[in-house]
Amino acid sequence: MKLSGARIVLECLKREGADVIFGLPGGAVLPIYDVLYDFKGLRHILVRQEAAAGHAAEGYSRTTGKIGVCLVTSGPAATNLVTALQDALMDSIPLVAFTGQVPTHLIGNDAFQEADNVGITRSATKHNFLVKDGNDLGAIIKEAFHIAGTGRPGPVHVDLPKDVLVKEWTFEYPETVHLRSYNPTYEGHPGQIKKAARAIVRAKRPVLYVGGGIISSDASPELRELVELTQAPVTQTLMGLGAFPMADPLSLDMLGMHGTYYANMAVHHADVLVAVGARFDDRVTGRVDAFAPDAEIIHVDIDPSSISKNIKVHIPIVGDCKRVLSRLVEAVREEMRTYPQSGVREARKQWMSQIADWKRDFPLRYEWSDEVVKPQHVIQEISTLTNGEALIVTGVGQHQMWAAQYYRVKHPRAWCTSGGLGTMGYGLPTAMGVQAGNPGRLVINIDGDGSFQMNSQELATCFEEKLPVKTVIINNGGHGMVRQWQRIIYKERYCASDLGGSPDFVRLAEAYGCTGIRVTKPSEVVPALEKMISTPGPVVLDVWVDKHECVFPMVPAGGANIDMILAPPSVDVRDKAAKSQTGF
Amino acid sequence: MSTDDARKHTIAVLVENKFGVLSRVAGLFSARGYNIESLSVGETLDPTVSRMTLVVHGDAFIIEQVIKQLHKLIDVIKVTDLSEEDHVEREMLLIRVNAEPAARAEILRVGDIFRAKVVDVTATAYTLEVTGEETKIDAIVELLRPFGIQELVRTGKVAIARGPKTRLRKVEEKLGKPKSAAPAQPQDPRVVGFAD
Numbered sequence: 112m113k114l115s116g117a118r119i120v121l122e123c124l125k126r127e128g129a130d131v132i133f134g135l136p137g138g139a140v141l142p143i144y145d146v147l148y149d150f151k152g153l154r155h156i157l158v159r160q161e162a163a164a165g166h167a168a169e170g171y172s173r174t175t176g177k178i179g180v181c182l183v184t185s186g187p188a189a190t191n192l193v194t195a196l197q198d199a200l201m202d203s204i205p206l207v208a209f210t211g212q213v214p215t216h217l218i219g220n221d222a223f224q225e226a227d228n229v230g231i232t233r234s235a236t237k238h239n240f241l242v243k244d245g246n247d248l249g250a251i252i253k254e255a256f257h258i259a260g261t262g263r264p265g266p267v268h269v270d271l272p273k274d275v276l277v278k279e280w281t282f283e284y285p286e287t288v289h290l291r292s293y294n295p296t297y298e299g300h301p302g303q304i305k306k307a308a309r310a311i312v313r314a315k316r317p318v319l320y321v322g323g324g325i326i327s328s329d330a331s332p333e334l335r336e337l338v339e340l341t342q343a344p345v346t347q348t349l350m351g352l353g354a355f356p357m358a359d360p361l362s363l364d365m366l367g368m369h370g371t372y373y374a375n376m377a378v379h380h381a382d383v384l385v386a387v388g389a390r391f392d393d394r395v396t397g398r399v400d401a402f403a404p405d406a407e408i409i410h411v412d413i414d415p416s417s418i419s420k421n422i423k424v425h426i427p428i429v430g431d432c433k434r435v436l437s438r439l440v441e442a443v444r445e446e447m448r449t450y451p452q453s454g455v456r457e458a459r460k461q462w463m464s465q466i467a468d469w470k471r472d473f474p475l476r477y478e479w480s481d482e483v484v485k486p487q488h489v490i491q492e493i494s495t496l497t498n499g500e501a502l503i504v505t506g507v508g509q510h511q512m513w514a515a516q517y518y519r520v521k522h523p524r525a526w527c528t529s530g531g532l533g534t535m536g537y538g539l540p541t542a543m544g545v546q547a548g549n550p551g552r553l554v555i556n557i558d559g560d561g562s563f564q565m566n567s568q569e570l571a572t573c574f575e576e577k578l579p580v581k582t583v584i585i586n587n588g589g590h591g592m593v594r595q596w597q598r599i600i601y602k603e604r605y606c607a608s609d610l611g612g613s614p615d616f617v618r619l620a621e622a623y624g625c626t627g628i629r630v631t632k633p634s635e636v637v638p639a640l641e642k643m644i645s646t647p648g649p650v651v652l653d654v655w656v657d658k659h660e661c662v663f664p665m666v667p668a669g670g671a672n673i674d675m676i677l678a679p680p681s682v683d684v685r686d687k688a689a690k691s692q693t694g695f
Numbered sequence: 696m697s698t699d700d701a702r703k704h705t706i707a708v709l710v711e712n713k714f715g716v717l718s719r720v721a722g723l724f725s726a727r728g729y730n731i732e733s734l735s736v737g738e739t740l741d742p743t744v745s746r747m748t749l750v751v752h753g754d755a756f757i758i759e760q761v762i763k764q765l766h767k768l769i770d771v772i773k774v775t776d777l778s779e780e781d782h783v784e785r786e787m788l789l790i791r792v793n794a795e796p797a798a799r800a801e802i803l804r805v806g807d808i809f810r811a812k813v814v815d816v817t818a819t820a821y822t823l824e825v826t827g828e829e830t831k832i833d834a835i836v837e838l839l840r841p842f843g844i845q846e847l848v849r850t851g852k853v854a855i856a857r858g859p860k861t862r863l864r865k866v867e868e869k870l871g872k873p874k875s876a877a878p879a880q881p882q883d884p885r886v887v888g889f890a891d
C-alpha cells in the first residue's frame with residue numbers, strides 16, 4: 112500500500128493506540144495537518160506554545176499509563192519543545208514527540224526555520240531519529256514507541272523532513288521490534304532477590320523507600336503485598352507519591368529536603384533500606400556520606416546506571432519493580448518460614464514505637480492565622496474536599512512542596528509534578544493533558560503565581576478544548592521558594608523574588624472565557640474551593656496567602672538529612688548553607 | 696562517591712553503524728563531564744557494526760558509570776573494559792621531522808630502533824610512520840623533538856583482547872558474519888590491531 116509520509120505517521124499513531132495528539136502546526140508539518148483534517152479516531156488538541164504540547168503529553172502519559180504524543184513544526188517550535196523533553200527525560204515519562212524538518216536536500220543549508228533538531232534534542236531524549244528515507248518511517252515510529260515505553264521510560268523524538276511527509280512510500284507497519292542493542296532487563300536475578308529477602312526478614316529497623324519506578328511499572332499492588340507481609344514502614348519520593356496510600360498508618364510520607372521529620376529520621380536510623388524504583392536524588396539524600404549510614408541498602412531499578420550512582424548499594428537488583436516485587440514477596444514468604452521471627456520481633460516492636468513517637472512529636476505543622484490564609488491550609492482543604500481522589504498537578508516552588516506534604520495522595524498515577532527538572536510553568540499544560548486523558552475526572556492544578564505565569568496562555572486551550580481544569584493559585588506575590596532561600600540563607604537580602612506586576616488573575620481567567628474566583632480570608636477558603644469544584648469548565652481560584660510562610664522541615668543545602676530544620680535556622684547553619692553549591 | 700584508584704582505561708564499544716552514533720558517544724562524555732583521552736572508530740567484520748576504542752581516565756566508580764551510561768545509549772551493542780583483561784594496545788603516529796643532511800642518519804637510526812617506516816622524504820624532511828604502545832610513541836616523539844618536529848598526528852589507541860575467545864569476540868560472532876558473502880575478508884587480526 113502506497114501512502115504519503117504524512118498519512119503513514121498518523122496511521123502508525125492509530126496502530127499504537129494513540130487517541131490524542133497535542134500540537135501546533137507550521138510549514139514543515141502542514142502535510143500532516145492536511146491529513147488530520149478528515150482523519151478519524153485521533154483528537155488533536157491545539158496548544159498555544161509548544162512546550163505546553165510536551166507537558167500536556169507528559170500529564171496524559173503519567174495518568175493514563177499510555178505513551179503521550181505531541182507534534183510540532185521545525186525550528187523554533189522544536190526548540191520550544193526542548194524543555195518538556197528534558198522534563199520528561201528527568202522524570203522518566205514516556206513520550207513520542209514529532210517535529211517537522213526542512214526537506215532532506217536542504218538540511219544543513221540554514222534553510223528557513225531550520226534547526227539541528229536531533230542535535231539539540233539528543234541529550235534531552237532517551238533516543239531520537241531523523242527520518243531520511245520514508246521507507247523507514249513505519250519501522251522508526253514502531254521503534255520510537257517501543258523505546259519510549261519499555262525499560263526506563265522516557266521521551267523519544269522523531270524528526271520529519273517535509274519531503275518525507277509529502278512523498279508516497281510503501282506502508283508496512285512492523286508487528287514487532289527487535290533491537291539487538293536494546294534489551295532491558297525485567298526479571299531480577301533470583302540469587303539477589305533471595306539475598307534481599309534474607310536481609311529484609313532479619314531487619315530490625317527496615318524502611319521501604321519507593322519512587323517513580325513503582326508508578327511507571329504499576330507496581331503498587333505488589334508493593335502493598337510486600338508491606339502487608341513485612342509490616343515495614345514506607346516513605347515515598349516526590350515522584351513516587353501515590354505509590355502507597357499516604358493515609359495508611361505505615362506511610363512515612365515524603366522523605367528528603369522537604370520531607371517529613373519522621374521519614375528522614377527513619378531512613379537515617381534504618382538497618383535495612385529497600386529502595387524500589389527510586390534514584391537517590393540529591394534532594395532525597397542530602398549529604399550522601401550521612402545518608403542512611405547504618406543501613407544495608409537494597410536497590411531495585413530497571414536502569415543499571417541508577418544503581419550505585421550516588422550511594423553505594425549492597426544488594427543491587429536490576430529489573431522491573433512489578434516483577435521483582437512479586438518475586439520478592441514470594442522469597443520473603445519463603446524466608447519467613449525458615450527464619451524464626453522471634454529473633455527480631457522485639458526490635459521491630461521498638462522500631463515501630465520509635466517511629467510512632469517521631470510522628471507524634473514532630474508532625475507536619477504550621478501556625479494557624481485568622482487574618483491571613485496559610486497556604487498549607489488551602490491544600491489540606493483540597494485534600495479533604497476531594498478525599499484524595501482528584502488528579503493533582505503542581506507548579507514548581509513552595510506550593511509544590513506544600514502540595515506534596517499536605518495533599519494525601521491515595522492512588523498511583525494521580526499526582527503529576529516536575530521533580531527532576533523542576534520546570535516552572537509545568538502545571539497548567541500538564542493538567543490539560545491529564546484532563547484530556549481522563550474526561551470526567553476532577554483535575555486540580557495547584558500552582559504558584561510565578562509558575563502559572565510561565566504558561567497561563569494555555570487557559571485559551573482549556574477553554575477552547577473544553578478541558579475543565581481547576582487551577583488553584585497559591586498566590587504569595589512572588590517567587591516564594593526564592594524568597595525562602597533569600598530569607599533563610601542569604602540574610603534576608605531579597606532580590607528579584609517579588610512579583611509586583613502580576614495581573615489580576617480573576618480578570619485574566621475571565622478574559623480567556625474561564626471562571627475566576629478570589630480568596631483573601633481564611634474563612635473563604637472552603638466555600639471557594641467548593642464553588643470551584645462545582646463550577647463547570649475551567650476555573651482559576653486565586654488565593655492570596657501569607658507571603659512570609661516558609662516550607663518546613665527543610666534540609667539546608669549541603670546538610671545531612673538529620674540536620675533538617677523545623678523553623679528558621681541558626682546563623683551557623685545559614686552560613687554553611689550559603690557556601691553550598693547545590694541549588695533548589 | 697569516588698575512590699582514589701584513578702587511572703586510564705581502554706574501553707571497546709561495539710555500536711550500530713548508524714548516522715549520529717559518534718555524536719551520541721561524544722555527547723555523553725561532554726554531558727556527564729567524563730574525561731576522554733582518545734577515541735577511534737572503524738568498521739568491524741560486520742559492516743553494520745562499528746567498533747570504538749575509547750581511552751578514559753577515571754577511578755573505578757567513574758569507569759563503572761561510564762560503562763553503564765555507554766550501555767544505556769540505544770545504539771550501543773556491547774561495552775568491554777579491556778583494561779580488565781589481557782589485551783594488546785596500539786597507536787599509530789605519523790610524524791614529519793626536519794631532516795638536514797647532517798641529521799639524516801641519526802633520524803633513520805632512531806626510526807630503526809622503533810621499527811618506524813619512512814613514508815615520505817623531501818629535501819628537508821622525513822615523514823615517519825610508527826605503531827606501538829603509547830609509551831613507545833611518546834618515546835620516539837621525545838627523541839625526534841631535538842631535530843625539529845614540523846607536524847605530527849596520532850590515531851589514538853586501538854586495542855584488542857588476547858586469547859582464543861574473548862567476550863567481545865563472542866558477541867561479534869553472534870552478530871553474524873557480514874551479510875553479503877564478501878569474498879576473502881582479511882581474517883588476519885593484525886588488520887585491526889596494528890601489531891608490529
Ligand SMILES: Cc1cc2nc3c(=O)[nH]c(=O)nc-3n(C[C@H](O)[C@H](O)[C@H](O)COP(=O)(O)OP(=O)(O)OC[C@H]3O[C@@H](n4cnc5c(N)ncnc54)[C@H](O)[C@@H]3O)c2cc1C
Pocket residue numbers: 201202203262263264321322323324325327328347348349350351365366367368369370387388389390391392394395411412413414417430431432433507508512529530531532533534695
Ligand atoms: C523544589 C523541589 C524540591 C524537591 N524536594 C524533594 C524532596 O524533598 N524529596 C523528594 O523526594 N524529592 C524532591 N524533589 C524531587 C527530586 O528532585 C527528584 O525528582 C525525585 O526525588 C526523584 O524521585 P525518584 O527517586 O522516585 O525517581 P524518578 O525520577 O521517578 O525515577 C524513577 C527511578 O525508577 C526507575 N524505574 C523507572 N521505571 C522502572 C521500572 N519499571 N522498574 C524499576 N525501576 C524503574 C528509574 O530508572 C529511576 O531510577 C524536589 C524537586 C523540586 C523541584
Ligand SMILES: Cc1ncc(C[n+]2csc(CCOP(=O)(O)OP(=O)(O)O)c2C)c(N)n1
Pocket residue numbers: 506507508509510511533534535536558559560561562563585587589590591592593695
Ligand atoms: C523555568 C524555571 N525558572 C526558574 C526556576 C527557579 N525557581 C524555582 S522555584 C521559583 C519560584 C516559584 O514561584 P511560584 O511559582 O510563585 O511558587 P512559590 O514558590 O511562590 O510557591 C523559581 C524562580 C525554576 N524552577 N524553573
Ligand SMILES: [Mg+2]
Pocket residue numbers: 508559560561585586587588589590591
Ligand atoms: Mg509564588
